[in-house]
Amino acid sequence: MSRRTDKVNELLRREIGTTIQRDFEFPGTIVTVIEVEVTDDLKEGKVWVGVVGKMAPSQVLEKLNSRHGLIQSAVARRVVLRNTPRLTFRLDDSAQRGVDLVNLLEDIDKNLPKAPPADAENDGE
Template structure:
């Protein structure tokens, strides 16, 4: 990925996070934008959303319904030729990370083979 695209991803992530913080209220949930992946032609963008303590489906529906307002906000705040069409996706990386840690703990508890003497 190019350095320019990395900067655009970070910019859009920051702007979406700012908009969500100001304009949305999610009851009993902490919603964060964990990553943004814009295509090379800047036409589409995947926005990965993390939700702690709430319903992921309802959060994604709410964000998708307000997609136009979010895109207009990005258009006003950035100097891009075209504003990407946003697609909100769930970010399950935290859950996968916990699963991997649990698997590593299980592997650590498995019996190991006895060490061989190097003298033999």
């Protein structure tokens, strides 16, 4: 990818994220724009989102993809580009995997036997 495309990707990531936060509600769910990949001609854009919370990721993606035109229009008003890419939203499940990993580590920590206090080791000497 070119440097220009990288800049456009980052700019769109921020603007799409702002638009989603401002114009959409996902009760009990955090939706984060992780990455945007546009084609070199700026006609297509894949938007990778992370979903953590009560709503099923498929519901969030369905809502975003069904209203992609609204998001594109909002972004086009704020970002001046020759073409505003047609956006498609895809799931990046790394955020959920991270939450699952933290929960697993907490469960393991709860089940580990507790080490004796450091002072107890020195009392025998």
